[in-house]
Amino acid sequence: MTVMTADRTQAAGAGDEAVTPTPGDVTELILQDIMAGILAPGSWLKQIDLERRYGCTRQEVRRALDRLAQKRLVQHVPNRGYHVHAPDGRQASEIAEIRLILEIGVAGRIVLNAGAPDVAQLRHLANEFDRLVLEGTLMELYEANLAFHSALLALAGNRELVELVTDIRRRTSSAPVSQWRTRARIEQSGREHHQMIAAIERRDGDALKDAITHHILQR
Amino acid sequence: MTVMTADRTQAAGAGDEAVTPTPGDVTELILQDIMAGILAPGSWLKQIDLERRYGCTRQEVRRALDRLAQKRLVQHVPNRGYHVHAPDGRQASEIAEIRLILEIGVAGRIVLNAGAPDVAQLRHLANEFDRLVLEGTLMELYEANLAFHSALLALAGNRELVELVTDIRRRTSSAPVSQWRTRARIEQSGREHHQMIAAIERRDGDALKDAITHHILQR
DNA sequence: GGAACCAAAATTGGCGCCAATTTAGGGCAA
DNA sequence: TTGCCCTAAATTGGCGCCAATTTTGGTTCC
Numbered sequence: 001m002t003v004m005t006a007d008r009t010q011a012a013g014a015g016d017e018a019v020t021p022t023p024g025d026v027t028e029l030i031l032q033d034i035m036a037g038i039l040a041p042g043s044w045l046k047q048i049d050l051e052r053r054y055g056c057t058r059q060e061v062r063r064a065l066d067r068l069a070q071k072r073l074v075q076h077v078p079n080r081g082y083h084v085h086a087p088d089g090r091q092a093s094e095i096a097e098i099r100l101i102l103e104i105g106v107a108g109r110i111v112l113n114a115g116a117p118d119v120a121q122l123r124h125l126a127n128e129f130d131r132l133v134l135e136g137t138l139m140e141l142y143e144a145n146l147a148f149h150s151a152l153l154a155l156a157g158n159r160e161l162v163e164l165v166t167d168i169r170r171r172t173s174s175a176p177v178s179q180w181r182t183r184a185r186i187e188q189s190g191r192e193h194h195q196m197i198a199a200i201e202r203r204d205g206d207a208l209k210d211a212i213t214h215h216i217l218q219r
Numbered sequence: 220m221t222v223m224t225a226d227r228t229q230a231a232g233a234g235d236e237a238v239t240p241t242p243g244d245v246t247e248l249i250l251q252d253i254m255a256g257i258l259a260p261g262s263w264l265k266q267i268d269l270e271r272r273y274g275c276t277r278q279e280v281r282r283a284l285d286r287l288a289q290k291r292l293v294q295h296v297p298n299r300g301y302h303v304h305a306p307d308g309r310q311a312s313e314i315a316e317i318r319l320i321l322e323i324g325v326a327g328r329i330v331l332n333a334g335a336p337d338v339a340q341l342r343h344l345a346n347e348f349d350r351l352v353l354e355g356t357l358m359e360l361y362e363a364n365l366a367f368h369s370a371l372l373a374l375a376g377n378r379e380l381v382e383l384v385t386d387i388r389r390r391t392s393s394a395p396v397s398q399w400r401t402r403a404r405i406e407q408s409g410r411e412h413h414q415m416i417a418a419i420e421r422r423d424g425d426a427l428k429d430a431i432t433h434h435i436l437q438r
Numbered sequence: 439g440g441a442a443c444c445a446a447a448a449t450t451g452g453c454g455c456c457a458a459t460t461t462a463g464g465g466c467a468a
Numbered sequence: 469t470t471g472c473c474c475t476a477a478a479t480t481g482g483c484g485c486c487a488a489t490t491t492t493g494g495t496t497c498c
Contacts (some may be wrong), residue, residue, distance in 0.1 A: 046479075058454090071289075081479075276483070297451090
């Protein structure tokens with residue numbers, strides 16, 4: 001009983017997936033469907049439906065719902081069930097504010113750390129985003145945007161930061177559709193990506209901050 | 220054979236305590252014990268031990284462990300169990316960096332928003348901290364410090380931010396003991412609290428930023 | 439004497455059943 | 469017809485049992 005033994009056998013990461021009707025984690029699948037708008041904000045997530053939809057067991061569903069509730073993506077009402085959280089305007093703007101502070105806060109570091117290969121990588125991701133504006137789905141666009149911003153933040157040399165921002169981003173984007181209303185705005189986002197890259201190449205931290213500000217506040 | 224059902228009678232065994240009918244959430248209890256250092260970093264958390272220690276069922280333990288694993292406070296190794304995560308130096312400094320960026324980022328807003336009652340409230344919390352330096356336990360001190368910083372951040376008018384920082388703070392402080400090594404450093408922290416308050420009263424955003432920087436980086 | 443091997447105990451993790459609670463529907467009375 | 473209540477169906481949530489895997493301890497062989 002009690003504790004001890006700091007036996008440190010390092011956990012093998014184990015990226016096991018595939019095989020069997022259960023591809024990976026049900027949490028991820030439900031999350032994707034929420035993001036895609038298939039599971040609309042406000043709708044009730046009946047365990048029996050999810051069970052059938054994803055071909056998994058009841059307890060897997062319950063664990064997934066509990067995790068999503070911890071992340072604030074769904075809300076739990078005891079003896080009633082779980083429903084998709086509908087983020088209000090206040091929360092959305094507060095989270096935008098946090099993103100702004102963080103990304104502005106590391107802009108200087110990004111400019112300092114970025115080398116030629118990093119810039120090339122960013123440019124590749126920005127181009128991928130532009131391509132998907134024409135040819136991709138909204139979901140692919142969302143992923144590409146996330147990839148660009150993750151790569152950008154990674155240049156600050158703070159891994160925790162990348163994960164943190166990825167997490168809080170998800171809190172507002174129950175349905176990414178609601179974010180990017182018009183195609184004009186999406187194309188504008190694409191141009192802003194290239195503005196950021198240009199600022200990084202010029203080692204112009206202030207210009208990068210401006211570009212990020214416009215990009216996040218979308219105005 | 221199987222002993223005890225959900226029988227609330229305290230298990231004899233080792234002289235454990237924590238005998239509550241079911242206080243609320245087991246997650247919180249385990250968290251407290253991790254923070255208190257009772258469950259040391261690196262130690263394995265056997266489900267059967269926790270079950271007995273907190274007088275709860277197996278599945279409550281499992282849910283709590285899963286939640287703590289989501290929050291990165293414990294690590295899960297399939298078929299081996301959960302052990303308390305031992306944060307490395309890199310992660311600790313990265314999280315300090317994030318806190319720094321966020322708190323500096325809202326320093327201006329805090330100075331603008333803080334009214335006389337807010338300052339009085341902060342001063343009360345700072346005094347409470349000072350009092351506990353002499354009379355309280357390390358755990359109480361930790362709580363008081365958290366209360367001060369939460370109140371400070373709340374002045375920025377961003378509720379999400381308060382919760383976010385509270386969350387990431389926990390990630391490094393598996394054992395708060397490791398943070399505040401010397402009493403001299405703790406007393407220094409107390410003085411810095413008052414420096415921050417003074418800066419807020421003078422509406423001096425830059426002074427507040429300096430004070431926060433020294434406080435977080437502890438140098 | 440040491441290492442590899444095998445059997446027994448301990449631990450984790452999953453599955454299914456069933457009780458508690460909530461929701462839906464139909465009948466009865468005003 | 470409208471409103472209320474009571475019963476039946478649906479849903480959530482908890483608990484115990486058992487299979488799979490790992491760890492421990494003892495034994496044998498080199």
